[in-house]
Amino acid sequence: MTTRATEKPAAYTARAKKAEEEKVEVSGINRREFLYYIWGASMVMLMGAGSGALVWYLLPRFRAGEFGGDFFFDGSLLPAVGMEPQDNPQGRFWLSNTEDGLMALYKVCTHLGCLYKWVGTNNRFECPCHGSKFQANGLYIEGPAPRSLDRFELTLRLDDGSEVTSDENGIVHLDDLSHVDEFIIHTGKRILGPPAGQDYA
Ligand code: FES
Known part of the structure; x- marks a missing residue:
């Protein structure tokens, strides 16, 4: 009776110890796996972000016909010298053909960004915001x-x-426009106007 009483706890203790070891081992594998998955997920996210940045860099920023890109027009639409400037709302420019030459003017006022208008009766552009x-x-x-x-x-x-192509002031000098098949406005290439009171270079 005495021997049996001492064997039972010993067997129980051995089984419990084994179970504990297995439990510890299983828990250790799970932690490693967990860390491995975290690392893997981080790498996938990093590679995804890198690929996205590369695609963004390689893609053209602006498409043709979208402000910031190029606008293509048939040559027959060019205004003759002395005609009123032509408004292009989509491209945000006025096409103006003066005795200086042909040019595309960004239609945003250089003061605080209002849209100025052509006032034919005064033969000039006027900004409605501050004059x-x-x-x-x-x-x-x-x-x-x-x-x-x-x-x-x-x-x-x-x-x-x-x-x-236009010169450094954005002017095209061409007397005979009848041979123009097409013209392109590069709205991504803006030439800043000179300070008030100064002429273009
Ligand atoms: S925004 Fe044109 S004058 Fe002020």
């Missing part, structure tokens, strides 16, 4: 605007396959 005024070529006349209007670079494609 700044500009010539048809974008040159500052009067008002609180700190500089003349900004221009966009533009390109003319002629029917012989050649191209004429």
Whole structure:
């Protein structure tokens, strides 16, 4: 009786110890697995973010016809010299053809960003917000605007396959526009107007 009484607790203790060891081992594997999964998930997220950044970098920022990109027009739409400037709401520019040449003026006022208008009766652009005024070529006349209007670079494609691009002031000098097949306004390439009272370079 005495021997049996002492054997039972011993067997129980051995089984309990074994079970505890198995439990500890199982718990240890789970922790490792957990850390492994965390590491794996982190790597996947890192690679995903890196791939996304690469795609974002490689994709063009602006599509054609979207402000910030290029706008393509048929050459027949070019205004003749002396015509009223043509408004292009989508591209946010005025196409103006003066004796200085052809140019695309960014239609946002250089003072605080209002949209100025062409006032034909006064033969100039006028801003409704604080009264700044500009010539048809974008040159500052009067008002609180700190500089003349900004221009966009533009390109003319002629029917012989050649191209004429604007100069450093955003002006295209071409007397005969009848050979222009297409013209392109590069709204991503803005040329800042000179300070009020100064001419374009
Ligand atoms: S925003 Fe044009 S004059 Fe002020």
